[in-house]
Amino acid sequence: MMETKSDIMTDNTMLEVRDIKRDYELPAGFMKPKKTVHAVKGVSFKLERGKTLAIVGESGCGKSTLARMITFIDEPTAGELLIDGKKVDTRPGHLSHEMRQKVQIIFQNPYGSLNPRQKIGDVLGEPLAINTKMSAAERRERAAEMLIKVGLGPEHYNRYPHMFSGGQRQRIAIARALMLNPKLLVLDEPVSALDLSVQAQVLNLLADLQDEFDLTYVFISHDLSVVRYIADEVMVMYFGEAVEYGTRDEVFSDPKHDYTRTLFKATPRADVESIRERVARKKAASAA
Amino acid sequence: MALLQIDNLTVEFETSTGWFRAVDGVSITVEKGEVLAIVGESGSGKSVSMLAVMGLLPWTAKITADRILFEGKDIQKLSPAERRKLIGKDIAMIFQEPVASLNPCFTVGYQIEEVLRIHLGLDKKARRERAIELFRLVGLPDPEERLNSFPHQMSGGQCQRVMIAIAIACDPKLLIADEPTTALDVTIQKQILDLIMSLQAKNGMGLIMITHDMGVVAETADRVVVQYKGRKMEEADVLSLFESPKSNYTKALLAALPENATGDRLTTVSAFFDGNPEPAPEAHA
Numbered sequence: 001m002m003e004t005k006s007d008i009m010t011d012n013t014m015l016e017v018r019d020i021k022r023d024y025e026l027p028a029g030f031m032k033p034k035k036t037v038h039a040v041k042g043v044s045f046k047l048e049r050g051k052t053l054a055i056v057g058e059s060g061c062g063k064s065t066l067a068r069m070i071t072f073i074d075e076p077t078a079g080e081l082l083i084d085g086k087k088v089d090t091r092p093g094h095l096s097h098e099m100r101q102k103v104q105i106i107f108q109n110p111y112g113s114l115n116p117r118q119k120i121g122d123v124l125g126e127p128l129a130i131n132t133k134m135s136a137a138e139r140r141e142r143a144a145e146m147l148i149k150v151g152l153g154p155e156h157y158n159r160y161p162h163m164f165s166g167g168q169r170q171r172i173a174i175a176r177a178l179m180l181n182p183k184l185l186v187l188d189e190p191v192s193a194l195d196l197s198v199q200a201q202v203l204n205l206l207a208d209l210q211d212e213f214d215l216t217y218v219f220i221s222h223d224l225s226v227v228r229y230i231a232d233e234v235m236v237m238y239f240g241e242a243v244e245y246g247t248r249d250e251v252f253s254d255p256k257h258d259y260t261r262t263l264f265k266a267t268p269r270a271d272v273e274s275i276r277e278r279v280a281r282k283k284a285a286s287a288a
Numbered sequence: 289m290a291l292l293q294i295d296n297l298t299v300e301f302e303t304s305t306g307w308f309r310a311v312d313g314v315s316i317t318v319e320k321g322e323v324l325a326i327v328g329e330s331g332s333g334k335s336v337s338m339l340a341v342m343g344l345l346p347w348t349a350k351i352t353a354d355r356i357l358f359e360g361k362d363i364q365k366l367s368p369a370e371r372r373k374l375i376g377k378d379i380a381m382i383f384q385e386p387v388a389s390l391n392p393c394f395t396v397g398y399q400i401e402e403v404l405r406i407h408l409g410l411d412k413k414a415r416r417e418r419a420i421e422l423f424r425l426v427g428l429p430d431p432e433e434r435l436n437s438f439p440h441q442m443s444g445g446q447c448q449r450v451m452i453a454i455a456i457a458c459d460p461k462l463l464i465a466d467e468p469t470t471a472l473d474v475t476i477q478k479q480i481l482d483l484i485m486s487l488q489a490k491n492g493m494g495l496i497m498i499t500h501d502m503g504v505v506a507e508t509a510d511r512v513v514v515q516y517k518g519r520k521m522e523e524a525d526v527l528s529l530f531e532s533p534k535s536n537y538t539k540a541l542l543a544a545l546p547e548n549a550t551g552d553r554l555t556t557v558s559a560f561f562d563g564n565p566e567p568a569p570e571a572h573a
Contacts, residue, residue, distance in 0.1 A: 058474070059473055196545070197540065198329075201554075266474045268481075269507070271506075271530075275527050278506075
Protein backbone atom coordinates (compact mmCIF):
# COMPACT_ATOMS: atom_id res chain seq x y z
CA MET A 1 0.00 0.00 0.00
CA MET A 2 2.80 2.38 0.97
CA GLU A 3 4.62 1.40 -2.21
CA THR A 4 1.84 2.46 -4.53
CA LYS A 5 1.36 5.69 -2.68
CA SER A 6 4.98 6.70 -3.03
CA ASP A 7 4.88 5.71 -6.71
CA ILE A 8 2.06 8.10 -7.35
CA MET A 9 3.95 10.76 -5.48
CA THR A 10 7.07 10.42 -7.59
CA ASP A 11 4.89 11.02 -10.61
CA ASN A 12 3.93 14.34 -9.24
CA THR A 13 7.29 15.28 -7.75
CA MET A 14 8.62 18.61 -8.90
CA LEU A 15 11.85 18.66 -7.00
CA GLU A 16 13.85 15.91 -5.44
CA VAL A 17 17.09 16.40 -3.61
CA ARG A 18 19.15 13.35 -2.67
CA ASP A 19 21.82 13.65 -0.03
CA ILE A 20 23.09 16.92 -1.39
CA LYS A 21 26.29 18.36 0.03
CA ARG A 22 28.27 21.51 -0.39
CA ASP A 23 31.71 22.23 0.98
CA TYR A 24 33.53 25.52 0.77
CA GLU A 25 37.29 25.54 0.83
CA LEU A 26 38.94 28.32 2.74
CA PRO A 27 42.36 28.92 1.21
CA ALA A 28 45.42 28.37 3.30
CA GLY A 29 47.11 31.47 4.65
CA PHE A 30 50.45 32.07 6.25
CA MET A 31 50.86 29.42 8.96
CA LYS A 32 47.23 28.54 8.47
CA PRO A 33 46.26 25.22 6.92
CA LYS A 34 43.52 24.90 4.33
CA LYS A 35 40.13 24.54 5.90
CA THR A 36 36.92 23.04 4.59
CA VAL A 37 33.56 24.38 5.67
CA HIS A 38 30.72 21.91 5.32
CA ALA A 39 27.88 24.32 4.58
CA VAL A 40 25.32 21.67 3.67
CA LYS A 41 25.98 18.19 5.01
CA GLY A 42 23.71 15.88 3.08
CA VAL A 43 20.12 17.03 2.79
CA SER A 44 17.35 15.05 1.10
CA PHE A 45 13.76 15.94 0.42
CA LYS A 46 10.98 15.60 -2.11
CA LEU A 47 8.54 18.29 -3.06
CA GLU A 48 5.29 17.81 -4.91
CA ARG A 49 4.08 20.04 -7.70
CA GLY A 50 2.12 23.07 -6.52
CA LYS A 51 3.24 22.71 -2.92
CA THR A 52 5.33 24.95 -0.73
CA LEU A 53 8.30 23.76 1.25
CA ALA A 54 9.55 26.16 3.87
CA ILE A 55 13.16 25.95 4.96
CA VAL A 56 13.77 27.48 8.35
CA GLY A 57 16.99 28.10 10.19
CA GLU A 58 19.30 30.76 11.50
CA SER A 59 21.95 32.54 9.49
CA GLY A 60 24.84 30.27 8.66
CA CYS A 61 22.76 27.09 8.79
CA GLY A 62 23.13 26.49 5.06
CA LYS A 63 19.64 27.36 3.92
CA SER A 64 20.79 29.91 1.38
CA THR A 65 23.52 27.58 0.13
CA LEU A 66 20.83 25.00 -0.44
CA ALA A 67 18.81 27.59 -2.37
CA ARG A 68 21.86 28.43 -4.47
CA MET A 69 22.33 24.77 -5.34
CA ILE A 70 18.69 24.28 -6.29
CA THR A 71 18.90 27.31 -8.58
CA PHE A 72 22.23 26.15 -10.11
CA ILE A 73 24.15 29.16 -8.85
CA ASP A 74 26.40 26.86 -6.86
CA GLU A 75 27.47 23.41 -7.86
CA PRO A 76 26.85 20.74 -5.22
CA THR A 77 29.94 18.94 -3.96
CA ALA A 78 28.02 15.68 -3.85
CA GLY A 79 24.48 14.43 -4.20
CA GLU A 80 21.76 14.51 -6.81
CA LEU A 81 19.25 17.06 -7.87
CA LEU A 82 16.13 15.96 -9.77
CA ILE A 83 13.82 18.51 -11.23
CA ASP A 84 10.58 17.48 -12.88
CA GLY A 85 11.78 13.87 -12.78
CA LYS A 86 14.97 14.62 -14.67
CA LYS A 87 18.39 14.42 -13.15
CA VAL A 88 20.16 17.72 -13.47
CA ASP A 89 23.72 17.82 -14.68
CA THR A 90 24.97 20.64 -12.52
CA ARG A 91 28.48 20.83 -13.92
CA PRO A 92 29.19 24.27 -15.32
CA GLY A 93 28.36 24.43 -19.01
CA HIS A 94 26.23 21.30 -18.96
CA LEU A 95 23.00 22.93 -17.94
CA SER A 96 20.25 23.12 -20.53
CA HIS A 97 18.30 26.27 -21.29
CA GLU A 98 15.06 24.53 -20.36
CA MET A 99 16.36 23.71 -16.93
CA ARG A 100 17.39 27.29 -16.32
CA GLN A 101 13.93 28.44 -17.34
CA LYS A 102 12.21 25.99 -15.05
CA VAL A 103 13.84 27.27 -11.90
CA GLN A 104 13.93 30.89 -10.84
CA ILE A 105 14.93 32.65 -7.67
CA ILE A 106 13.72 35.71 -5.78
CA PHE A 107 16.17 37.33 -3.41
CA GLN A 108 15.73 38.80 -0.01
CA ASN A 109 16.65 42.38 -0.57
CA PRO A 110 14.65 44.06 -3.34
CA TYR A 111 16.89 47.11 -2.99
CA GLY A 112 19.98 45.14 -3.92
CA SER A 113 18.62 42.73 -6.49
CA LEU A 114 17.48 45.27 -9.09
CA ASN A 115 19.96 47.16 -11.22
CA PRO A 116 19.45 50.84 -10.39
CA ARG A 117 20.29 51.88 -13.94
CA GLN A 118 17.93 49.52 -15.68
CA LYS A 119 14.34 50.45 -16.39
CA ILE A 120 11.69 48.09 -15.10
CA GLY A 121 10.65 47.16 -18.63
CA ASP A 122 14.22 46.14 -19.42
CA VAL A 123 14.50 44.23 -16.16
CA LEU A 124 11.52 42.15 -17.19
CA GLY A 125 12.46 41.89 -20.86
CA GLU A 126 16.02 40.72 -20.27
CA PRO A 127 15.28 37.07 -19.41
CA LEU A 128 13.21 36.84 -22.60
CA ALA A 129 15.90 38.50 -24.71
CA ILE A 130 18.50 36.03 -23.45
CA ASN A 131 16.46 32.83 -23.44
CA THR A 132 13.95 33.24 -26.27
CA LYS A 133 13.82 34.57 -29.82
CA MET A 134 10.94 36.94 -29.15
CA SER A 135 10.87 40.27 -30.92
CA ALA A 136 11.21 43.46 -28.90
CA ALA A 137 7.52 44.25 -29.38
CA GLU A 138 6.53 40.83 -28.05
CA ARG A 139 8.81 41.19 -25.08
CA ARG A 140 7.34 44.57 -24.28
CA GLU A 141 3.84 43.15 -24.42
CA ARG A 142 4.73 40.22 -22.16
CA ALA A 143 6.42 42.52 -19.67
CA ALA A 144 3.38 44.80 -19.53
CA GLU A 145 1.11 41.79 -18.96
CA MET A 146 3.30 40.55 -16.16
CA LEU A 147 3.32 43.96 -14.49
CA ILE A 148 -0.45 43.79 -14.26
CA LYS A 149 -0.33 40.23 -12.91
CA VAL A 150 1.86 41.26 -9.99
CA GLY A 151 -0.32 44.23 -9.13
CA LEU A 152 1.58 46.99 -10.86
CA GLY A 153 0.59 48.78 -14.07
CA PRO A 154 1.92 49.22 -17.63
CA GLU A 155 2.71 52.82 -16.72
CA HIS A 156 5.54 51.50 -14.56
CA TYR A 157 7.33 50.10 -17.62
CA ASN A 158 9.67 53.03 -18.12
CA ARG A 159 10.50 53.75 -14.51
CA TYR A 160 13.66 53.05 -12.59
CA PRO A 161 13.88 50.93 -9.41
CA HIS A 162 14.51 53.90 -7.11
CA MET A 163 11.04 55.20 -7.93
CA PHE A 164 9.42 52.24 -6.20
CA SER A 165 8.80 51.32 -2.59
CA GLY A 166 10.18 48.11 -1.10
CA GLY A 167 6.97 46.17 -1.62
CA GLN A 168 6.70 47.27 -5.22
CA ARG A 169 10.32 46.32 -5.87
CA GLN A 170 9.67 42.88 -4.51
CA ARG A 171 6.71 42.64 -6.91
CA ILE A 172 9.07 43.55 -9.74
CA ALA A 173 11.51 40.87 -8.62
CA ILE A 174 8.64 38.39 -8.60
CA ALA A 175 7.56 39.51 -12.07
CA ARG A 176 11.10 39.07 -13.38
CA ALA A 177 11.28 35.57 -11.97
CA LEU A 178 7.98 34.66 -13.62
CA MET A 179 8.83 35.97 -17.11
CA LEU A 180 10.08 32.59 -18.33
CA ASN A 181 7.12 30.63 -16.97
CA PRO A 182 9.14 28.74 -14.38
CA LYS A 183 7.81 25.67 -12.60
CA LEU A 184 9.84 26.01 -9.47
CA LEU A 185 10.40 29.23 -7.61
CA VAL A 186 12.99 29.55 -4.87
CA LEU A 187 12.19 32.44 -2.56
CA ASP A 188 15.06 33.43 -0.34
CA GLU A 189 13.50 35.43 2.53
CA PRO A 190 11.21 37.31 0.12
CA VAL A 191 9.32 39.27 2.76
CA SER A 192 11.92 39.74 5.50
CA ALA A 193 12.82 43.23 4.34
CA LEU A 194 9.22 44.38 4.06
CA ASP A 195 6.83 46.11 6.43
CA LEU A 196 4.09 44.09 8.03
CA SER A 197 1.29 45.43 5.85
CA VAL A 198 3.32 45.13 2.66
CA GLN A 199 4.42 41.68 3.71
CA ALA A 200 0.76 40.67 3.83
CA GLN A 201 0.19 41.99 0.31
CA VAL A 202 3.21 40.17 -1.11
CA LEU A 203 2.28 36.91 0.63
CA ASN A 204 -1.22 37.18 -0.80
CA LEU A 205 0.26 37.81 -4.25
CA LEU A 206 2.51 34.77 -3.95
CA ALA A 207 -0.47 32.63 -2.98
CA ASP A 208 -2.48 33.90 -5.97
CA LEU A 209 0.37 33.32 -8.41
CA GLN A 210 0.93 29.83 -7.07
CA ASP A 211 -2.67 28.96 -7.88
CA GLU A 212 -2.63 30.65 -11.26
CA PHE A 213 0.63 29.22 -12.63
CA ASP A 214 0.72 25.99 -10.62
CA LEU A 215 4.03 26.97 -9.12
CA THR A 216 6.09 25.02 -6.64
CA TYR A 217 7.74 27.12 -3.97
CA VAL A 218 10.83 26.57 -1.92
CA PHE A 219 10.35 29.28 0.66
CA ILE A 220 13.31 30.18 2.82
CA SER A 221 12.53 32.13 5.92
CA HIS A 222 13.44 32.61 9.52
CA ASP A 223 10.02 33.97 10.44
CA LEU A 224 7.97 31.12 11.84
CA SER A 225 4.67 32.96 11.71
CA VAL A 226 5.09 33.47 7.96
CA VAL A 227 6.15 29.86 7.52
CA ARG A 228 3.15 28.63 9.42
CA TYR A 229 0.93 30.67 7.16
CA ILE A 230 2.38 29.75 3.78
CA ALA A 231 4.01 26.32 4.01
CA ASP A 232 2.71 22.83 3.28
CA GLU A 233 5.90 21.20 4.41
CA VAL A 234 8.57 22.49 6.73
CA MET A 235 12.23 21.65 7.01
CA VAL A 236 14.34 22.99 9.85
CA MET A 237 18.06 23.26 9.20
CA TYR A 238 20.77 23.53 11.80
CA PHE A 239 24.49 23.63 11.04
CA GLY A 240 24.06 22.25 7.54
CA GLU A 241 21.75 19.42 8.45
CA ALA A 242 18.03 18.99 8.21
CA VAL A 243 17.10 18.31 11.81
CA GLU A 244 13.38 18.32 11.26
CA TYR A 245 11.31 17.61 8.18
CA GLY A 246 7.59 17.02 7.90
CA THR A 247 4.24 18.53 7.08
CA ARG A 248 3.48 21.87 8.61
CA ASP A 249 1.11 20.48 11.18
CA GLU A 250 3.50 17.73 12.24
CA VAL A 251 6.36 20.13 12.76
CA PHE A 252 4.37 22.82 14.51
CA SER A 253 2.29 20.61 16.75
CA ASP A 254 4.96 18.07 17.62
CA PRO A 255 8.52 19.27 17.10
CA LYS A 256 10.98 16.40 17.50
CA HIS A 257 14.34 18.07 17.62
CA ASP A 258 15.61 20.24 20.47
CA TYR A 259 16.62 23.02 18.13
CA THR A 260 13.12 23.27 16.67
CA ARG A 261 11.73 23.60 20.16
CA THR A 262 14.27 26.31 20.99
CA LEU A 263 13.25 28.09 17.82
CA PHE A 264 9.56 27.95 18.69
CA LYS A 265 10.25 29.15 22.19
CA ALA A 266 12.31 32.09 20.91
CA THR A 267 9.60 33.33 18.58
CA PRO A 268 7.86 36.32 20.10
CA ARG A 269 4.21 35.72 20.78
CA ALA A 270 1.70 38.41 20.07
CA ASP A 271 -1.46 36.84 21.47
CA VAL A 272 -3.38 38.50 24.25
CA GLU A 273 -2.96 35.58 26.64
CA SER A 274 0.82 35.64 26.66
CA ILE A 275 0.86 39.42 27.04
CA ARG A 276 -1.49 39.17 29.99
CA GLU A 277 0.82 36.59 31.53
CA ARG A 278 3.89 38.73 31.02
CA VAL A 279 2.27 41.86 32.43
CA ALA A 280 1.12 39.91 35.48
CA ARG A 281 4.62 38.48 35.94
CA LYS A 282 6.15 41.91 35.78
CA LYS A 283 3.68 43.31 38.27
CA ALA A 284 4.46 40.50 40.67
CA ALA A 285 8.18 41.09 40.25
CA SER A 286 7.94 44.82 40.90
CA ALA A 287 5.69 44.29 43.92
CA ALA A 288 8.13 41.84 45.46
CA MET B 289 8.17 64.28 36.74
CA ALA B 290 8.49 62.24 33.61
CA LEU B 291 11.93 61.09 32.56
CA LEU B 292 11.40 62.27 29.01
CA GLN B 293 8.57 64.46 27.89
CA ILE B 294 8.17 65.47 24.29
CA ASP B 295 5.40 67.88 23.42
CA ASN B 296 4.23 68.48 19.90
CA LEU B 297 7.39 67.46 18.08
CA THR B 298 7.56 68.17 14.37
CA VAL B 299 10.46 67.28 12.11
CA GLU B 300 10.62 68.46 8.53
CA PHE B 301 13.08 67.88 5.72
CA GLU B 302 13.42 70.06 2.66
CA THR B 303 12.98 68.17 -0.58
CA SER B 304 12.82 69.27 -4.18
CA THR B 305 9.04 69.38 -3.89
CA GLY B 306 8.92 71.40 -0.69
CA TRP B 307 9.05 70.58 2.98
CA PHE B 308 8.37 66.97 3.87
CA ARG B 309 6.97 66.45 7.31
CA ALA B 310 8.45 63.24 8.74
CA VAL B 311 7.07 63.71 12.23
CA ASP B 312 3.87 65.64 12.71
CA GLY B 313 3.00 66.92 16.15
CA VAL B 314 3.92 63.87 18.19
CA SER B 315 3.88 63.94 21.97
CA ILE B 316 5.53 61.20 23.98
CA THR B 317 6.31 60.75 27.64
CA VAL B 318 8.39 58.06 29.27
CA GLU B 319 8.49 57.52 33.00
CA LYS B 320 11.44 56.24 34.95
CA GLY B 321 11.67 52.46 34.71
CA GLU B 322 9.02 52.29 32.04
CA VAL B 323 9.20 50.47 28.73
CA LEU B 324 7.57 52.38 25.92
CA ALA B 325 7.31 50.82 22.50
CA ILE B 326 6.94 52.97 19.40
CA VAL B 327 5.53 50.88 16.59
CA GLY B 328 5.19 51.83 12.98
CA GLU B 329 6.20 50.91 9.48
CA SER B 330 9.13 52.40 7.63
CA GLY B 331 8.43 56.05 7.01
CA SER B 332 6.23 56.42 10.06
CA GLY B 333 8.76 58.74 11.68
CA LYS B 334 9.43 56.52 14.65
CA SER B 335 13.21 56.63 14.32
CA VAL B 336 13.34 60.26 13.24
CA SER B 337 11.58 61.50 16.35
CA MET B 338 14.11 59.73 18.56
CA LEU B 339 17.06 60.88 16.46
CA ALA B 340 15.73 64.40 17.00
CA VAL B 341 15.93 63.85 20.75
CA MET B 342 19.47 62.53 20.39
CA GLY B 343 20.40 65.47 18.15
CA LEU B 344 21.60 63.12 15.46
CA LEU B 345 19.61 64.50 12.56
CA PRO B 346 21.46 66.34 9.81
CA TRP B 347 21.39 70.14 10.00
CA THR B 348 19.00 70.25 7.05
CA ALA B 349 16.24 68.91 9.26
CA LYS B 350 13.91 71.46 10.82
CA ILE B 351 12.99 70.38 14.33
CA THR B 352 10.32 72.19 16.25
CA ALA B 353 8.82 71.18 19.54
CA ASP B 354 7.01 72.96 22.34
CA ARG B 355 9.15 71.09 24.82
CA ILE B 356 11.64 68.24 24.91
CA LEU B 357 12.17 67.82 28.62
CA PHE B 358 14.67 65.34 29.99
CA GLU B 359 14.41 65.22 33.78
CA GLY B 360 12.71 68.59 33.65
CA LYS B 361 15.43 70.29 31.57
CA ASP B 362 14.68 71.37 28.04
CA ILE B 363 17.21 69.69 25.74
CA GLN B 364 16.61 72.26 23.01
CA LYS B 365 17.92 75.05 25.22
CA LEU B 366 21.19 73.29 25.99
CA SER B 367 24.40 74.43 24.36
CA PRO B 368 25.99 71.87 22.03
CA ALA B 369 28.69 71.15 24.61
CA GLU B 370 26.15 70.56 27.37
CA ARG B 371 24.14 68.42 25.08
CA ARG B 372 27.12 66.26 24.19
CA LYS B 373 27.62 65.64 27.89
CA LEU B 374 24.08 64.35 28.19
CA ILE B 375 23.86 62.29 25.03
CA GLY B 376 25.69 59.01 25.28
CA LYS B 377 25.78 59.28 29.05
CA ASP B 378 22.28 59.77 30.40
CA ILE B 379 20.51 59.12 27.12
CA ALA B 380 21.96 56.29 25.07
CA MET B 381 20.84 54.65 21.90
CA ILE B 382 21.20 51.23 20.31
CA PHE B 383 20.99 51.30 16.56
CA GLN B 384 19.45 48.90 14.13
CA GLU B 385 22.46 47.76 12.15
CA PRO B 386 25.09 46.73 14.67
CA VAL B 387 27.74 46.00 12.08
CA ALA B 388 27.22 49.30 10.29
CA SER B 389 27.14 51.44 13.42
CA LEU B 390 30.48 50.29 14.74
CA ASN B 391 33.59 51.83 13.26
CA PRO B 392 35.35 49.17 11.16
CA CYS B 393 38.77 50.81 11.62
CA PHE B 394 38.99 50.47 15.38
CA THR B 395 38.81 47.52 17.74
CA VAL B 396 35.59 47.22 19.70
CA GLY B 397 37.67 47.63 22.85
CA TYR B 398 38.84 51.04 21.67
CA GLN B 399 35.28 52.05 20.85
CA ILE B 400 33.86 51.17 24.24
CA GLU B 401 36.82 52.66 26.10
CA GLU B 402 36.34 55.90 24.19
CA VAL B 403 32.92 56.31 25.78
CA LEU B 404 34.31 55.58 29.23
CA ARG B 405 37.14 58.08 28.71
CA ILE B 406 34.99 60.92 27.45
CA HIS B 407 32.01 60.61 29.75
CA LEU B 408 33.46 59.15 32.91
CA GLY B 409 37.11 60.21 32.60
CA LEU B 410 38.40 56.85 33.75
CA ASP B 411 42.10 56.11 33.48
CA LYS B 412 43.47 53.43 31.21
CA LYS B 413 43.42 50.58 33.69
CA ALA B 414 39.95 51.37 35.02
CA ARG B 415 38.62 51.67 31.48
CA ARG B 416 39.94 48.27 30.56
CA GLU B 417 38.45 46.69 33.67
CA ARG B 418 35.09 48.34 33.16
CA ALA B 419 35.05 47.34 29.47
CA ILE B 420 35.71 43.72 30.38
CA GLU B 421 33.01 43.90 33.04
CA LEU B 422 30.53 45.32 30.51
CA PHE B 423 31.36 42.69 27.91
CA ARG B 424 30.83 40.02 30.52
CA LEU B 425 27.52 41.64 31.47
CA VAL B 426 26.20 41.50 27.91
CA GLY B 427 27.30 37.89 27.58
CA LEU B 428 30.22 38.11 25.19
CA PRO B 429 32.50 35.08 25.51
CA ASP B 430 36.20 35.74 26.37
CA PRO B 431 35.79 39.47 27.01
CA GLU B 432 39.56 40.05 27.37
CA GLU B 433 40.17 38.58 23.93
CA ARG B 434 37.16 40.30 22.40
CA LEU B 435 38.42 43.77 23.27
CA ASN B 436 41.05 43.39 20.59
CA SER B 437 38.62 42.24 17.91
CA PHE B 438 37.49 44.34 15.01
CA PRO B 439 33.76 44.46 14.20
CA HIS B 440 34.19 42.36 11.06
CA GLN B 441 35.63 39.54 13.11
CA MET B 442 32.41 39.19 15.07
CA SER B 443 28.93 37.99 14.18
CA GLY B 444 25.92 40.29 13.99
CA GLY B 445 24.64 39.16 17.37
CA GLN B 446 28.02 39.77 18.98
CA CYS B 447 28.26 43.22 17.40
CA GLN B 448 24.84 44.04 18.78
CA ARG B 449 26.04 42.97 22.22
CA VAL B 450 28.98 45.32 21.84
CA MET B 451 26.57 48.12 20.88
CA ILE B 452 24.49 47.40 23.95
CA ALA B 453 27.61 47.36 26.12
CA ILE B 454 28.60 50.77 24.72
CA ALA B 455 25.10 52.12 25.26
CA ILE B 456 24.89 51.03 28.90
CA ALA B 457 28.53 51.85 29.68
CA CYS B 458 27.63 54.99 31.62
CA ASP B 459 24.45 53.63 33.24
CA PRO B 460 22.07 55.75 31.19
CA LYS B 461 18.75 56.85 32.63
CA LEU B 462 17.07 56.48 29.28
CA LEU B 463 17.91 53.88 26.69
CA ILE B 464 16.53 54.20 23.19
CA ALA B 465 16.64 50.94 21.26
CA ASP B 466 16.01 51.50 17.56
CA GLU B 467 15.02 48.14 16.08
CA PRO B 468 17.69 46.39 18.14
CA THR B 469 16.92 42.92 16.86
CA THR B 470 15.66 43.43 13.33
CA ALA B 471 18.86 42.21 11.68
CA LEU B 472 19.18 39.17 13.92
CA ASP B 473 18.01 35.56 14.01
CA VAL B 474 15.04 34.64 16.18
CA THR B 475 17.10 32.76 18.75
CA ILE B 476 19.62 35.61 18.96
CA GLN B 477 16.74 38.10 19.03
CA LYS B 478 15.37 36.33 22.06
CA GLN B 479 18.75 36.52 23.81
CA ILE B 480 19.22 40.21 23.00
CA LEU B 481 15.69 41.14 24.08
CA ASP B 482 16.11 39.18 27.31
CA LEU B 483 19.40 40.97 27.87
CA ILE B 484 17.94 44.43 27.28
CA MET B 485 14.94 43.69 29.47
CA SER B 486 17.03 42.33 32.33
CA LEU B 487 19.33 45.37 32.19
CA GLN B 488 16.29 47.60 32.14
CA ALA B 489 14.78 45.91 35.18
CA LYS B 490 18.09 45.92 37.05
CA ASN B 491 19.04 49.55 36.42
CA GLY B 492 15.50 50.89 36.42
CA MET B 493 16.15 52.68 33.14
CA GLY B 494 13.47 54.20 31.01
CA LEU B 495 13.44 52.26 27.75
CA ILE B 496 12.06 53.31 24.40
CA MET B 497 11.80 50.34 22.08
CA ILE B 498 11.37 51.37 18.46
CA THR B 499 10.19 48.47 16.37
CA HIS B 500 7.93 47.35 13.56
CA ASP B 501 7.54 43.88 14.98
CA MET B 502 4.32 43.37 16.93
CA GLY B 503 5.87 40.27 18.50
CA VAL B 504 8.66 42.33 20.01
CA VAL B 505 6.09 44.83 21.29
CA ALA B 506 4.07 42.06 22.88
CA GLU B 507 7.13 40.65 24.60
CA THR B 508 8.63 43.84 25.97
CA ALA B 509 6.41 46.91 26.25
CA ASP B 510 4.44 48.40 29.12
CA ARG B 511 2.91 51.09 26.99
CA VAL B 512 2.70 51.41 23.21
CA VAL B 513 2.56 54.34 20.80
CA VAL B 514 1.46 53.49 17.26
CA GLN B 515 2.71 55.85 14.57
CA TYR B 516 1.74 56.11 10.95
CA LYS B 517 3.07 58.65 8.45
CA GLY B 518 4.54 60.81 11.17
CA ARG B 519 1.41 60.97 13.26
CA LYS B 520 0.47 59.26 16.46
CA MET B 521 -2.44 56.93 15.75
CA GLU B 522 -2.94 55.44 19.15
CA GLU B 523 -1.43 55.24 22.57
CA ALA B 524 -2.40 52.54 25.03
CA ASP B 525 -0.98 50.08 27.51
CA VAL B 526 0.18 46.92 25.83
CA LEU B 527 -2.66 44.70 26.91
CA SER B 528 -5.49 46.98 25.83
CA LEU B 529 -3.73 47.65 22.53
CA PHE B 530 -3.74 43.99 21.60
CA GLU B 531 -7.08 43.25 23.22
CA SER B 532 -9.14 46.17 21.97
CA PRO B 533 -7.29 48.38 19.51
CA LYS B 534 -9.00 51.71 19.01
CA SER B 535 -7.68 53.09 15.74
CA ASN B 536 -8.33 51.52 12.37
CA TYR B 537 -4.65 51.47 11.62
CA THR B 538 -3.78 49.40 14.68
CA LYS B 539 -6.60 47.01 13.88
CA ALA B 540 -5.21 46.67 10.36
CA LEU B 541 -1.68 46.03 11.60
CA LEU B 542 -2.85 43.33 13.96
CA ALA B 543 -4.96 41.72 11.26
CA ALA B 544 -1.97 41.64 8.92
CA LEU B 545 -0.02 39.41 11.29
CA PRO B 546 0.28 36.00 9.64
CA GLU B 547 -0.63 34.26 12.89
CA ASN B 548 -3.95 36.10 12.88
CA ALA B 549 -4.78 35.02 9.35
CA THR B 550 -8.30 33.77 8.88
CA GLY B 551 -8.74 31.54 5.90
CA ASP B 552 -6.43 31.75 2.91
CA ARG B 553 -5.79 35.41 2.63
CA LEU B 554 -4.11 37.92 4.87
CA THR B 555 -5.89 41.14 5.56
CA THR B 556 -3.83 43.97 4.15
CA VAL B 557 -3.63 47.39 5.67
CA SER B 558 -4.85 49.06 2.50
CA ALA B 559 -8.02 46.98 2.73
CA PHE B 560 -8.68 48.73 6.01
CA PHE B 561 -8.06 52.14 4.59
CA ASP B 562 -10.70 51.85 1.87
CA GLY B 563 -13.00 54.78 2.18
CA ASN B 564 -10.55 56.46 4.52
CA PRO B 565 -8.93 59.75 3.43
CA GLU B 566 -5.56 58.35 4.48
CA PRO B 567 -3.69 57.02 1.45
CA ALA B 568 -2.74 53.37 1.43
CA PRO B 569 0.90 52.74 2.40
CA GLU B 570 2.04 51.91 -1.10
CA ALA B 571 0.16 54.61 -2.97
CA HIS B 572 2.88 57.23 -2.90
CA ALA B 573 5.32 55.85 -5.47
